Amino acid sequence: MTTTKKQRIINCVTQLPYKIQLNESSNTWKLSPLSGNSALFSSLNYLSNSKDYEQVVVGWTGEITREDDWTAQLLEQQQKQQQQQQQQHDDSQKETGQDSTIMASNHDNPTDSIPLEADEPFYLTPNQMDNLTNALNSKDEKNYNPIWLLRKDQNRWRQYAEKTIWPTFHYILNPSDIESDSKNNSKGEQENNWWYDYVKFNEAYAMKIGEIYEKGDIIWIHDYYLMLLPQLLRMKFSDDNILIGYFHHAPWPSYEYFRCLPRRKQILDGLVGANKICFQNEQFSRHFVSSCKRLLDSTATKVKDSNGFDQYQLSAYGGDVVVDSLPVGVDKDQLLKDAFTPDIDDKVKAIKDAYQNKKIIIGRDRLDSVRGVVQKLRAFETFLAMYPEWRDQVVLIQVSSPTTNRDSPQTIKLEQQVNELVNSINSEYGNLNFSPVQHYYMRIPKDVYLSLLRVADCCLITSVRDGMNTTALEYVTIKSNNQAANTDCYGNPLILSEFSGSSTVLKDAIIVNPWDSVAVAKSINMALKMPVNIKENLQAKLSPEVPTIQSWTDLLLKSLTSLNDNHVDRKITPALNRPVLLQNYNDAKRRLFLFDYDGTLTPIVQDPAAAIPTAKLYNIMEKLAEDPKNQIWIISGRDQQFLNKWWGSKNKNIGLSAEHGCFIKDVNSPDWTNLTEKVDMSWQKRVGKSMEEITNKTPGSFIERKKVALTWHYRRAVVELGEYHAAELKKDLLTYCDDYDLEVMDGKANIEVRPRFVNKGEIVKRLVWHKHGSPQDLLKPVKEIIPRDEMPDFILCLGDDFTDEDMFRQLNTIQDKWETKFPDGKNKSGHYGIYPVTVGSASKKTVAKAHLTDPGQVVETLALLVGKVSLFQSAGTVELDSRGHVKNSASSKKSQIATEKYTLKRTASSTSVAKV
Numbered sequence: 068m069t070t071t072k073k074q075r076i077i078n079c080v081t082q083l084p085y086k087i088q089l090n091e092s093s094n095t096w097k098l099s100p101l102s103g104n105s106a107l108f109s110s111l112n113y114l115s116n117s118k119d120y121e122q123v124v125v126g127w128t129g130e131i132t133r134e135d136d137w138t139a140q141l142l143e144q145q146q147k148q149q150q151q152q153q154q155q156h157d158d159s160q161k162e163t164g165q166d167s168t169i170m171a172s173n174h175d176n177p178t179d180s181i182p183l184e185a186d187e188p189f190y191l192t193p194n195q196m197d198n199l200t201n202a203l204n205s206k207d208e209k210n211y212n213p214i215w216l217l218r219k220d221q222n223r224w225r226q227y228a229e230k231t232i233w234p235t236f237h238y239i240l241n242p243s244d245i246e247s248d249s250k251n252n253s254k255g256e257q258e259n260n261w262w263y264d265y266v267k268f269n270e271a272y273a274m275k276i277g278e279i280y281e282k283g284d285i286i287w288i289h290d291y292y293l294m295l296l297p298q299l300l301r302m303k304f305s306d307d308n309i310l311i312g313y314f315h316h317a318p319w320p321s322y323e324y325f326r327c328l329p330r331r332k333q334i335l336d337g338l339v340g341a342n343k344i345c346f347q348n349e350q351f352s353r354h355f356v357s358s359c360k361r362l363l364d365s366t367a368t369k370v371k372d373s374n375g376f377d378q379y380q381l382s383a384y385g386g387d388v389v390v391d392s393l394p395v396g397v398d399k400d401q402l403l404k405d406a407f408t409p410d411i412d413d414k415v416k417a418i419k420d421a422y423q424n425k426k427i428i429i430g431r432d433r434l435d436s437v438r439g440v441v442q443k444l445r446a447f448e449t450f451l452a453m454y455p456e457w458r459d460q461v462v463l464i465q466v467s468s469p470t471t472n473r474d475s476p477q478t479i480k481l482e483q484q485v486n487e488l489v490n491s492i493n494s495e496y497g498n499l500n501f502s503p504v505q506h507y508y509m510r511i512p513k514d515v516y517l518s519l520l521r522v523a524d525c526c527l528i529t530s531v532r533d534g535m536n537t538t539a540l541e542y543v544t545i546k547s548n549n550q551a552a553n554t555d556c557y558g559n560p561l562i563l564s565e566f567s568g569s570s571t572v573l574k575d576a577i578i579v580n581p582w583d584s585v586a587v588a589k590s591i592n593m594a595l596k597m598p599v600n601i602k603e604n605l606q607a608k609l610s611p612e613v614p615t616i617q618s619w620t621d622l623l624l625k626s627l628t629s630l631n632d633n634h635v636d637r638k639i640t641p642a643l644n645r646p647v648l649l650q651n652y653n654d655a656k657r658r659l660f661l662f663d664y665d666g667t668l669t670p671i672v673q674d675p676a677a678a679i680p681t682a683k684l685y686n687i688m689e690k691l692a693e694d695p696k697n698q699i700w701i702i703s704g705r706d707q708q709f710l711n712k713w714w715g716s717k718n719k720n721i722g723l724s725a726e727h728g729c730f731i732k733d734v735n736s737p738d739w740t741n742l743t744e745k746v747d748m749s750w751q752k753r754v755g756k757s758m759e760e761i762t763n764k765t766p767g768s769f770i771e772r773k774k775v776a777l778t779w780h781y782r783r784a785v786v787e788l789g790e791y792h793a794a795e796l797k798k799d800l801l802t803y804c805d806d807y808d809l810e811v812m813d814g815k816a817n818i819e820v821r822p823r824f825v826n827k828g829e830i831v832k833r834l835v836w837h838k839h840g841s842p843q844d845l846l847k848p849v850k851e852i853i854p855r856d857e858m859p860d861f862i863l864c865l866g867d868d869f870t871d872e873d874m875f876r877q878l879n880t881i882q883d884k885w886e887t888k889f890p891d892g893k894n895k896s897g898h899y900g901i902y903p904v905t906v907g908s909a910s911k912k913t914v915a916k917a918h919l920t921d922p923g924q925v926v927e928t929l930a931l932l933v934g935k936v937s938l939f940q941s942a943g944t945v946e947l948d949s950r951g952h953v954k955n956s957a958s959s960k961k962s963q964i965a966t967e968k969y970t971l972k973r974t975a976s977s978t979s980v981a982k983v
């Protein structure tokens with residue numbers, strides 16, 4: 068019998084599915100299942116029992132807390148207090164004729180553990196860490212690989228994702244509670260710190276995956292805490308066949324919101340390292356593609372996948388990343404099994420008894436502004452006002468669970484608003500015996516939740532933004548059981564907000580606009596009065612609309628594996644590994660910098676005259692040029708006049724090359740050499756005429772006449788007209804330019820013409836095959852006979868467009884030549900220190916070996932070399948220790964010593980206990 072090898076999946080989740088506590092006195096770990104994320108955790112469960120897949124789960128431990136004696140005491144005290152409060156609540160409910168059985172549960176109390184003091188450091192011995200991995204893996208069979216990040220303020224790893232990304236992705240801009248933090252950092256500083264931690268968080272995953280990845284594994288990454296990971300992995304592995312999938316569980320906002328994120332390009336760039344990026348629905352994938360088009364210059368085409376579903380092939384110049392959507396599902400079988408038990412039957416009965424002869428509407432939401440609890444209460448109030456016949460006949464049981472952000476001013480304000488609304492509805496429409504709104508602000512155990520879903524006559528979901536509302540899916544699933552004893556709840560309707568991701572799936576729910584209280588009120592009335600046959604008809608349509616977690620998991624993995632079968636061309640240029648670059652820079656003795664100008668040192672702007680250097684750039688370039696080991700060159704398509712004005716006259720230490728290599732001015736020399744002196748320029752007249760004709764037909768376009776080259780610009784013309792006439796001009800030019808030995812170049816919203824024999828690559832060749840630091844004889848032909856130790860041992864070449872590819876190509880050729888000529892001339896990292904780097908998206912077609920996203924990143928990178936910014940300004944692969952410090956850094960060493968001390972102390976105390 069032959070057994071086929073299972074496909075290994077490395078499943079990367081933000082947090083392992085357990086709340087983890089250490090009991091220091093018994094040295095044991097307590098693991099309690101995490102609430103929330105039910106769909107994702109069901110998918111992990113499904114995969115761990117799969118016949119086809121072998122699963123490895125990589126995830127952060129979450130904030131580890133201590134379950135010490137003192138915390139246990141506190142916990143006990145807290146539980147007692149809660150019991151007392153519950154008792155008081157019960158008593159008061161009894162007085163008003165209601166029962167409190169709703170929230171009683173046989174399950175463990177889900178009370179949170181007592182957290183550590185916010186900035187208290189947490190130490191663990193290696194033994195304790197191993198014990199946790201064993202404890203996790205003996206709990207269930209998922210092959211857990213915990214990510215340890217133990218630095219103080221353990222919740223630091225969430226901040227950027229939860230306080231910057233999450234609000235923007237839910238259309239909330241600039242939350243006011245992040246003005247400054249406890250250390251009085253300004254909002255900007257704070258966000259920078261969060262960003263560094265976000266990068267490190269992603270780095271830590273990349274490192275862990277680096278330890279366990281085997282060729283052929285599929286890497287599946289979940290959600291917005293890990294958006295840099297695809298690109299980091301792409302950088303880490305040289306395996307071209309590596310398959311990386313990313314699923315985005317949250318909404319993806321429209322470009323107008325997404326563009327507000329300062330790190331928007333880095334985020335997109337991190338994501339497009341994946342082979343496939345999948346969203347909850349088509350709208351989110353469309354928004355994502357639109358962001359890529361605008362920010363990464365990507366193009367995208369809509370095609371059909373092998374199952375006939377729409378997907379996008381996203382690329383800068385070809386099909387590189389597949390973008391599509393697949394709504395997440397729930398484990399229907401398990402849910403039905405869990406929800407229909409004798410215990411839950413009893414609970415359902417108890418709730419029904421408590422609200423005899425009343426219709427029950429239920430709501431369960433996290434209490435944050437996007438879940439629409441306020442909108443729900445307003446709509447319910449309107450409903451009671453509009454339909455007096457329902458007063459005293461309907462109860463809304465609203466369970467609102469606290470968010471992790473419970474102390475934020477917005478949440479506090481929201482709590483107040485909700486409380487006021489509940490009180491006002493209850494005082495207006497309630498009486499001594501009955502309150503129409505029963506609001507529970509707490510996490511409820513699963514059995515209570517399931518009882519509520521079962522007992523409900525209607526479920527009301529009014530979120531104003533969410534990715535996928537699993538309560539909606541779970542409700543419909545439970546209402547699909549017509550076998551149960553209580554068949555009267557079969558098919559009870561769901562009122563669902565059109566802003567919820569689930570509305571794109573549950574098309575037969577009663578879809579409402581939560582901002583329209585009157586319409587929601589009418590829908591409640593309709594739902595509660597709905598005849599049984601209509602309910603049943605609706606349910607028959609709704610049930611199959613709920614995706615199962617099994618089919619979601621299978622389909623997603625199948626489509627990922629099929630990408631390799633379809634041989635999708637997806638060459639991605641890795642992000643420049645800045646920490647490695649910095650190391651090489653520091654080790655090097657002869658450094659050569661080759662910079663393109665427009666689109667590299669300055670951003671592209673509408674008017675060429677406005678593309679001028681910033682003070683920050685000057686400052687950095689000055690610092691670089693000051694170092695005698697460095698030779699700096701700007702190799703541009705610009706003319707001498709422009710380069711002289713902004714560079715030559717300001718810094719003599721910088722060499723200049725104008726008009727793509729037609730003119731050159733050496734470092735520290737005032738004179739320009741014209742390499743085209745002997746060239747016949749009669750072509751300029753003919754090319755000029757063609758350009759004039761097209762300019763007349765294209766309003767907004769103009770000709771830039773340089774000494775040699777001619778450039779027709781159409782950036783300011785209507786896009787489609789500009790593109791159309793650019794193609795026409797190019798066609799015309801190509802009919803005669805060969806005769807003059809001219810090159811016609813497609814630039815950024817321009818068409819340029821210059822003699823073919825000069826190009827940026829030729830200049831690069833001259834500068835590299837040259838005794839480093841000595842003056843140039845620019846008219847002498849280049850001879851490739853210089854000894855290795857006189858040529859540069861660090862070459863950083865940056866450029867953004869087509870003409871810069873000549874420089875990259877030349878450097879690649881030089882590298883090949885050196886491989887044969889100087890096999891022993893490599894640096895200690897095992898290469899020649901040559902860095903051809905394109906500026907633009909990772910999916911751009913280029914012969915460069917790395918990329919930086921934009922001129923902003925270029926400036927940061929140069930600032931890094933001259934010691935002006937931190938390593939975490941943007942992604943790069945940095946080695947971290949298990950506490951989240953950069954490996955070998957001062958803070959890492961300090962923390963290592965503290966950990967050793969802690970280990971010693973623990974060993975000593977356990978030995979003395981043993982002696983006793």
Ligand SMILES: O=P(O)(O)OC[C@H]1O[C@H](O[C@H]2O[C@H](CO)[C@@H](O)[C@H](O)[C@H]2O)[C@H](O)[C@@H](O)[C@@H]1O
Pocket residue numbers: 663664665666667670671672673674675676678702703704705706771778780782814815816817819868870
């Ligand atoms: O080799 P470069 O330094 O990158 O110069 C290439 C051309 O850049 C300029 O045009 C481009 O940048 C302008 C300013 O951002 C923009 O308005 C224009 O649309 C771009 O095509 C410059 O005007 C040309 O002379 C250079 O050849």
Ligand SMILES: [Mg+2]
Pocket residue numbers: 663664665666667866867868
């Ligand atoms: Mg350029």
